[in-house]
Amino acid sequence: MQAISIKNIDLDEEVAKDKKNFVDVDLEEGLLKQSETELSGILASLKHIGGQIDTGATTFLYAEYRIMSVFVVIFGILVYVIVDVLGAKNSSGTKYLPYATVAFVVGSVTSIFCGYLGMKIAVMANYRTTFRAMMSDKPSAYTAAFVTAYKAGCVMGFGLVGISLAVLQTIMIVYLYSYGPSCEPDSVRSYETLMDLIAGYGLGGSSMALFGRVGGGIYTKAADVGADLAGKLEHGLKEDDPNNPAVVADNVGDNVGDIAGMGSDLFGSFAESTCAALVLICSNKSLFNTENKHVIWFPLMVSAVGIIASFFTVQVAFYLYKVTGKERIQKCLNYQLFISTILTLVGIWALAPFNLPASWEQPIPGSKSHTCSWWHPAICVSLGLISGFFIGLSTDYYTSNSHSPVREIAQKCLSGAAINIIYGLAVGYLSTIIPITLLSITIIACVAMMGMLGVALAAIGMLSTLCVGLAIDSYGPISDNAGGIAELAGCPENVRDITDALDAAGNTTAAVGKGFAIGSAALVSLSLYGAFITRAKAAPQNTLGSVEVIDGWVFGSMLFGAMLPYWFSAMTMKSVGKAASDMVAEVGRQIKDGENDANKCIKIATDASLKEMIAPGLLVMLTPIICGVIFGTRVVAGILPGALLSGIQLAISMSNTGGAWDNAKKFIESEQLRTEDGSIVKKNTPAHNAAVIGDTVGDPLKDTSGPSLNILIKLMAIISLVFASGFSQTSLLAGPLHINSS
Secondary structure, three states: OOOOOOOOOOOOHHHHOOHHHHOOOOOOOOOOOOOHHHHHHHHHHHHHHHHHHHHHHHHHHHHHHHHHHHHHHHHHHHHHHHHHHHHHHHHOOOOOOOHHHHHHHHHHHHHHHHHHHHHHHHHHHHHHHHHHOOOOOHHHHHHHHHHHHHHHHHHHHHHHHHHHHHHHHHHHHHHHHHHOOEOOOOOOOEHHHHHHHHOHHHHHHHHHHHHHHHHHHHHHHHHHHHHHHHHHHHOOOOOOOOOOOOHHHHHHHHHHHHHHHHHHHHHHHHHHHHHHHHHHHHOOOOOOOHHHHHHHHHHHHHHHHHHHHHHHHHHHHHHHOOOOOHHHHHHHHHHHHHHHHHHHHHHHHHHHHHHOOOOEEEOOOOOOOEEEOOHHHHHHHHHHHHHHHHHHHHHHHHHOOOOHHHHHHHHHHHHOHHHHHHHHHHHHHHOOHHHHHHHHHHHHHHHHHHHHHHHHHHHHHHOOOHHHHHHHHHHHHHHHHHHHHHHHOOOOHHHHHHHHHHHHHHHHHHHHHHHHHHHHHHHHHHHHHHHHHHHHHOOOOOOOOOOOOOOHHHHHHHHHHHHHHHHHHHHHHHHHHHHHHHHHHHHHHHHHHOOOOHHHHHHHHHHHHHHHOHHHHHHHHHHHHHHHHHOOHHHHHHHHHHHHHHHHHHHHHHHHHHHHHHHHHHHHHOOOOEOOOOOEOOOOOHHHHHHHHHHHHHHHHHHHHHHHHHHHHHHHHHHHHHOHHHHHHOOOOHHHHOOOOO
16 A cells, blocks of 8 residues: 655645544555655645735735725715715705714725635635645535634624724714704704714715625636637537636636625625614614614624524534535534524513513504514514525525426437527526525515615515625535635545535525525615615605505606616626637637647636726716706605516526536536436537537526625615705705606
8 A cells, every 4th residue: 555645735724623533544545546746746736725815815805995986085085975965955864974884994994804704715625625625524524614714704794894893883872972962843953864974884884885786797607618619619618727817816806796796795684674773673762762772783692683593593504414425415504503503592582572672553554554663673583584594595596406497408418509598597486485485574564564664674574684695605615716726726636526425405595695686676675775765855845745546757766777787787797798709719729839828818807807897886986976966755665666576576587597607617627417218428528519509698697796786775775875864955856847746
């Protein structure tokens, strides 16, 4: 028996502590069937490739953040003029102090920091995950690789939620002290006005998230599509083949799009849902008054309960249900969702009676107020939490290759790419049924019990397990990168088998995370819309009046709003197409000339994404402002629900279609698909090429346009809420067109 040792290989401290697992490996039975020299080269390559990905991702984010910083300054001036100046002119409450502007800047910086933090964690974890998949004992390799990837996701999840909660609480404490609000009905410095200003925190978070999601999404899919079309289909290279110069750019994209962009996205959801609840709580004098000031902290305490529940949940994955084989990966991640949901439910029902009054009068749209008790908010939060859990299960069913929809798509690849695409689109459309039904039930029940405040609390409930949700979402791109690095570094085939198993589950968890984000975005957007209507009607010179669908201006603007997600999606998908076309040409040229320069591919993706992210961002951000300033709040009151109704359907179907195509390809590549005569379908066959085409078409759907749509519907709503007072006083055409008469 020949044995190998890595005792002389230079590894960083984090990785080196596992050297004992590789000393004296039996070459006949172990996984590492390499000489010591070859193994030294592999491990050196792991660090080198990890460094390349880190450098590429950091360079892109710095360039993106420079552009976003310019936007923060320009848009911050707009916030100050319309909200802090014109809003103060209406309420005489802020004396032109930049409360909203400061909150906006703090939210923007926090969002940027959360995205950057997530990216740095991911790039430090991906090659470590590959390294731990090389352990000689296969069950131990599964355990070590899974724990490494999932722990990195947990660091991001707990870090992001903790930072978001701490910063928001700090802003509230500072503003409550400096602003000095009063609970008196006629006070010019009211709590509800202050909460409008604090809502700038959510506006800053979502503004940065939009650019992060769109820019990162264009980057990652330009590289991914270019690598697939030029590398795999045109030149027959393997997945993540080191001879494909776009592979490193693809791995960089996973970090800047799926990690940094997603982190900023869910930070925005957390901030916006909390801000909407705060505005609605302070607008109800029966619930929030001098005797019940502590109620204002209830939304934040729900999130705190979720952090505690998530902390105990993740211990299950590390100590009680260890991943020792690929059949346990998806189960372990599903258990994380289930356990965190149960523990958070228990915590919410323990919290509510101590933090809420025994009874109060709650206004309900379309009817008289009715008496609520502490258990009404508990039910609303619980409905959101439970809906989020079942939306996750639904997404898992339609996107995991463990279930029939994806396996049916894989089977249809035997008939060619066209049939594959037809079935994939059908699965995406079908996948909207369960989430939309759950959201509809939640909204109807919550509005019946507590009006729009009930919807805001449901959104907070859905996001209360965000620590675990972010952890399993981040786990996906980290595992994906680990597989790519394994191929690039020339690791043994068995190592790639382990990382592929982790990645297959990661594709599903990423889809679950997107479904979770989209579902919560619907509730967040609706709650923000309710807060916008409430604050617009409360303005000293109310120009909104009643909002009815049969009103021509309202219905017409709803129709216009429903078109915006399609316009936005067309822009982002064309951007991916342009960048991918340049990438395909560059990859083809390099392969033909025998060149392999990943930096040129990284530059193409970077330049294209930074250029192409601006137009979609301006479309989303300027539409409600221009319509509000020129046409008034009635038109905005129609645009927002229109964008929500079409955007949520489109986002779910796009994300799940792309996820299903991706896992159908993975199903074929794992050699689980058989023809009618029982033969195994392998890579580089016509069926596999059809699956690759479907996956390529689905890439911009699931990682660019689909996830970005949830930011579109949230951002338009939070902009409208923050600028509500300015809209009421700057409706230039209100008189001539009679559109704001009640």
